[in-house]
Amino acid sequence: MNDVFVRPPPVAETLPALFAARHxxxxxxxxxxxxxxxxxxxxLLHAxxxxxxxxxxxxxxxxxxxxxxxRAGATPPPLTVLWLTPMRALAADTAxxxxxxxxxxxxxxxxxxxTGDTGSSERAAQARRLPTxxxxxxxxxxxxxxxxxxxxALGRVRVVxxxxxxxxxxxxxxxxxxxxLARLRQWQPGLMVWGLSATLGNLDHASDVxxxxxxDDRRVRVHGHTPKTLVIDTLLPDAAGRFPWAGHLGLSMLPHVVRELESTSTALVFLNTRSQAELxxxxxxxxxxxxxxxxxxxxxxxDRAVRDWVEVHLKNGALRAVVCTSSLDLGVDxxxxxxxxxxGSPKGVARLxxxxxxSGHAPGRASRVTVVPTHSLELVEAVAARNAVRAGRIEARESPDKPLDVLVQHLVTVALGGxxxxxxxxxxxRTTWAYRALSDEEWQWSLDFVRQGGRTLSAYPDYRRAMPDEAGVWRVPDARLARRHRMSVGTIVSDATMQVRFWTRAGSGGASLGTVEEGFIAxxxxxxxxxFGGRLxxxxxVQEMTAYVRRAAGKRPSVPRWNGGKMPLSTELAEAVVDTLEAAQLGHLDPASTPELALIQPLxxxxxxxxxxxxxGTLLAETLHSREGWHLFLYPFAGRSVHLGLGSLLAWRLGQQVPATFxxxxxxxxxxxLASAPLDWAHWLPRVLAEKRQRDLAADVLGSLNAGELSLRRFREIARVAGLIFQGYPGAHKSARQLQASSSLFYEVFRKHDPANLLLGQAEREVxxxxxxxxxLADTLARLAALRLDLHALKRPSPLAFPLVVEFLREKLSTEKLADRIARMLAELEAAAGPVGDMADTDADATQVAEVARFGMADHVKSGGRSGGRSGASGRARRSGRPRKPSKPLPLL
Structure with missing residues (x-):
């Protein structure tokens, strides 16, 4: 006798029972x-x-x-809800x-x-019928x-x-x-779109995009004002020192971290780069x-299997701690x-x-994050971040404007999709925010680009990726080009990677460990x-883009340096750092609520x-004379990306006034x-900062740097997204050198024969x-020009100047020599500074210095700028030279 099917009640009636069962x-x-x-x-839901x-x-x-x-066995409804996530791990957890x-x-x-991890059998099933x-x-x-x-397949989606x-x-x-979304909205005019976020600083812009x-009557913004306890504290070192340099605390904080993990059932230990996580x-x-x-x-x-294992065991509480990077940043539960x-510093309020x-990823549970400083000034950053969170100062995020490489990729995508x-x-x-101001000329250029590769590539069939048929409908004319496009869809561009596999006795590949960038293995x-993967x-x-390895012991390792580790301090956090330093000087910090104060006060x-x-209200500047030349230390507190552009810009503008190389x-x-001749900075600095040439800012910045090389590097990414270069088929990926050579060829051809090519302009804008x-940078220049210059002549590097001296030394010295030099410099500076209460024992620990210098625990930027100017009297152009680097260790006076 067949069971009688009883249709369940509507969702609205069963939902209260679900809530009651789960409390x-x-x-x-x-x-x-x-x-x-x-x-x-x-x-937009912000909660x-x-x-x-x-x-x-x-x-x-x-x-x-x-x-x-x-009825029983009824076919499930068609695809109704699309849920977009930025990460594969988050996608699996959300499902x-x-x-x-x-x-x-x-x-x-x-x-x-x-996602990219979905197996072929599941993809085949979805090709027949997509889930609800x-x-x-x-x-x-x-x-x-x-x-x-x-x-x-997608036309009946109701909610994204x-x-x-x-x-x-x-x-x-x-x-x-x-x-x-614009494509889906054409097929389903009533489509609803909901964005979810917890860390947005510019909600109006985020909603508009x-x-x-x-x-307007179809838009709402919902704020989730729910009680949530957030604890932000700092793991204090035994002694911080008065002369910070990147990573000088580093692994000396290891015993402190171990003690914290011993008292915690489950913790996540976040680092900003993969190489740091490995170490x-x-x-x-x-x-x-x-x-x-x-x-x-x-x-x-x-490898995905390794990541899946970690996530499963983290969920069931089997792990004491997971050392991780941004791979676990997002909303995995x-x-x-x-x-x-x-x-180390999170570098941004939103990231923190x-x-x-x-932690405490459930309503009613407290979330706790503890900052572990890797240098003394990160104690200041920890206080600043805590204050910024309390004040609600979260970084804004702006959408890119008219990236044409993404548009031309989308044109081929739509040409394939019907x-x-x-x-x-x-x-x-034009209904999208990014292309709301797309001109007719830019649109026509984009069409010409996918039809024949623009003016210079029309003779090559590989660049005839879409063209109109007799009815005026644009389609992809070649199955091979269609296959290549599907394999290249996306805007994430990275250097070529190699598989890392164990080598077996049979001479074949064993288990996969993951991927590492080709440049490191080379x-x-x-x-x-x-x-790699916690193993020596x-x-x-190396064979066919695979690095075969075996376990090793007792040998000194290298550490892979993946790209993407550059993480500048955000504007919001930088401003909070200045406020914190000023408050510490004025005695406005409460020692009871600022336990870091005792450690940062000597600095x-x-x-x-x-x-x-x-x-x-002031712009602090310091000068110092050594046998290497005349140093200017300037403290805009705007983050390393801005400082690179600003330093090169100042040198460039000054070089137009006086002959100098920096x-x-x-x-x-x-x-x-660092200049080779003395300069009257009290006279020149206000002039070059306040120079009324903002319309020429872009030209000056690009002129002050190796703009051609920067644009070429950016053009490689644009060329990949735009479909100019193909990374290869599975198992036959092109090397990074091949891709760079191909993009360089296109770059030179366009520059010489098609200088109006819009992708060249995009590369310059993205740089x-x-x-x-x-x-x-423009905002920083305007802000600095309005500040009072506070210029001081130093006899020796100040605590703020010292880390810049170390950055300079990294360029010239091996890690061992650098460690020795830093230890000697610190000893001299501490002797000159004199004892400070209980901190009289802050002389450099040579072993610690050597360890941190060898492993390079903190990210650092090695950058150079150059400037050429005119001879004042004659007006003759002076030839620009390459950045002058110290030939000897910088002496202390």
């Missing part, structure tokens, strides 16, 4: 989102991490569109969270996952848009949720999302060998995590909040050792005694200009905006 009480902001979705509105943003959007979609199955309540609600909705809700990434969504039946919108908005991936093209993981294992199996390593270059340790939210008519697609593209010879490995051989006092402290060193707090942060 949940919906927050007001969740109810507000459910109501807005019920009325067909789109919006604290771990308070239920995911279920606010998901249950809203279920309430609006989910119907109980009419599990969406699936969890469906059975209890009596729904037959299916939830699927499609699909969790995917921007790149995978663009791939779906290349399907010939894209409109049929863009998770962690703050992570996407400021990059080309966010532009990719904007274009995809996400919801562009929608009328700290190995150091923790060396300190506590019995923790093997209880601590783990997680970063984006590790790890309930057992009690606290987060941030090794995001990482803090990985084709397009030019006028119709232009109107669609510097190794068979027999050399390196740390010996390189056996503050000595800086004030030998020079002065920066304030909001070398430049920068860090997050300031910059150093200015992204590498040199030109907007922030």
């Amino acid at each position: 949940w009480q919906p927050f007001d902001f969740q109810c507000e989102v459910w109501e807005a979705i019920g009325h067909g509105q789109s919006g 604290t991490t771990g308070t239920g943003k995911t279920y606010a959007a998901w249950l809203g979609a279920l309430l609006a569109f989910a119907e109980p199955p009419a 599990r969270a969406l699936q969890a309540p469906l059975a209890e609600l009596g729904l037959d909705w299916t939830v699927g996952l499609r 809700a699909l969790v995917t990434t921007p790149e995978s969504l663009s791939l779906l848009l290349t399907r010939a039946d894209a409109r049929e 949720v863009v998770d962690e919108w703050h992570e996407l908005i400021g990059a080309k991936r966010g532009v990719q999302v904007q274009l995809a 996400l919801l562009a093209g929608l009328p 700290w993981y190995q150091a923790l294992l060396d300190a506590r060998p019995e923790w093997a199996g209880q601590i783990a390593l997680h970063h984006g270059s590790l 790890f309930l057992p995590v009690e606290r987060v340790l941030q090794i 909040l995001q990482r803090a939210g990985r 084709g397009f008519r030019a006028d119709d697609l232009l109107a669609e593209v 510097r190794l010879a068979p027999g050399d050792c390196f740390l 490995l010996e390189l056996v051989r 503050v006092d000595l800086q004030a005694r030998w020079s002065a402290l920066p304030t909001r 070398s430049v060193a920068v860090n997050d707090y300031g910059l150093e200009l 200015l905006m992204q590498e040199l942060d030109a907007h922030r």
Whole structure:
């Protein structure tokens, strides 16, 4: 006898029972989102991490569109909800969270996952029928848009949720999302779009970008004001020292970190780069060998199986700690995590909040993040970050404006996905925020580029990627070009990577460990050792983009240096640092709420005694004469990217007035200009800062640097996104050298024969905006010009000047010689400064200095600037020279 099917009640009736079973009480902001979705509105939800943003959007979609199955075995509804996430790990976790309540609600909705990790069998099943809700990434969504039946497959989507919108908005991936949303909205005019975020500083802009093209009455913004305890504290060193340099505390903080982990059931230990994560993981294992199996390593270059294992065991509470990078930054739900340790400065308020939210990731639980300083000034940054969080000073994120490489890629994508008519697609593209001001000329150039590669490539069939047919519909004419495009969709561009595999006795490849950048392996010879995945490995051989390795022991390792480690101090945090230094000098910091004060006060006092402290109303500058030349130390506190552009710009502008050649060193707090002749900085500095040539700022900045090389490097990324160069088929990827050679050829051809090519202009703009942060540079120049110059002549480097001296020495000395030199300099400076109470024992520990210098625990930028000027009387052009670098260690006077 067959069972009688009883249709479950509607979601609205079963939802209270689900909440009661889980002891949940919906927050007001969740109810507000459910109501807005019920009325067909789109919006931006900004709420604290771990308070239920995911279920606010998901249950809203279920309430609006989910119907109980009419009969047993009924076909699940078609694709209704698209959920976009910026990371694959977050996608898998989100899919599990969406699936969890469906059975209890009596729904037959299916939830699927499609990312770069999705297997071929699952992709084949999705090609036949997509799930009701699909969790995917921007790149995978663009791939779906290349399907010939894209409109049929995606045209019934009712809700798109863009998770962690703050992570996407400021990059080309966010532009990719904007274009995809515009396409979906053409097929489904009633499409609702919801963005989720916890760390946005410019909500108006974020909302405008996400919801562009929608009328005001269909937009809402929801704020999740929920009680959430956030604890931000600092792991204090035994002694901080008065002369900081990048990483000088470094691994000396290891015993402190170990003690904290001993008293914590589960913790995440965040580092800013993968190489630092490798070193700290190995150091923790060396300190506590019995923790093997209880601590783990997680970063984006590790094999997927390794990452999955770590995430599963972190979820079930089997791990004491995971040493990780930004690979675990975002909203993955790890309930057992009690606290987060941030090794080194987070460099931004939003990043600190995001990482803090990985602990106590549930409503009602406290989130705790502890900053572990790697140099003395990071104690100041820790106080500044805590104050900035209290004041709500979170970094703004701006969407890129008209990146044409993304547009031409999208044109080929749409041509594959059913084709397009030019006028119709232009109107669609202009509904996005990024291309709202796209001109007719730029549009026509983009069409010409995908039709024949522009003026210079029309003779080559490989660049005829889309063209109109007799009916005026643009399509991709060649199956081979279609296949190449699908393999290249996306805007994430990185250097070529190599697989790392164990070498077996049979001479074949064993288990995969992950990937490492090709440039690192190229510097190794068979027999050399390196740390990777928490193991000491010996390189056996390199074959077909695979590095075969075996375990090694007792040999000194190298550490892979992945790209992407450059992380400048944000404007908000930099301003908070200046405020903190000023408050410390004036005695406005409360010792009870600022335990760092006792450690930073000696540095503050000595800086004030030998020079002065920066304030909001002054621009601190210091001069020093040594046998190497005349030094200017300037402290704008604008971050290293701005300081690189600013130092080179100042040298360039000054070089137009007096014949001089400069070398430049920068860090997050300031910059150093080293000149071969004395200069009257009190006279010249205000002039070059206040120079009324803002319209020429871009030309001056590019002229002061090796602009051609910077633009060429940026052009390689643009060329890849625009489809000019192809990275190769699976198993036959082109090397980084081949890709660079190809992009260099295109760059030179365009520069010589098609100088009006818009991709060249885009490369120059991206150098200015992204590498040199030109907007922030312009704001910094305007701010500095309005400040009172506070100029001091030094007898020896001040505490703020010392780290810039060390940055300069890194250029010339090996790590061992650098360690010796730093130890000697510190001893001399401490002797000159005299004892300070309990801190009289802060002479450099040579062993610690050598260890940190050898491993390079902190990121540092090696940069140079050059300047050429005119001879004042004759007006003859003086030839620009390369940056002058010290030939001998910098002496202390």
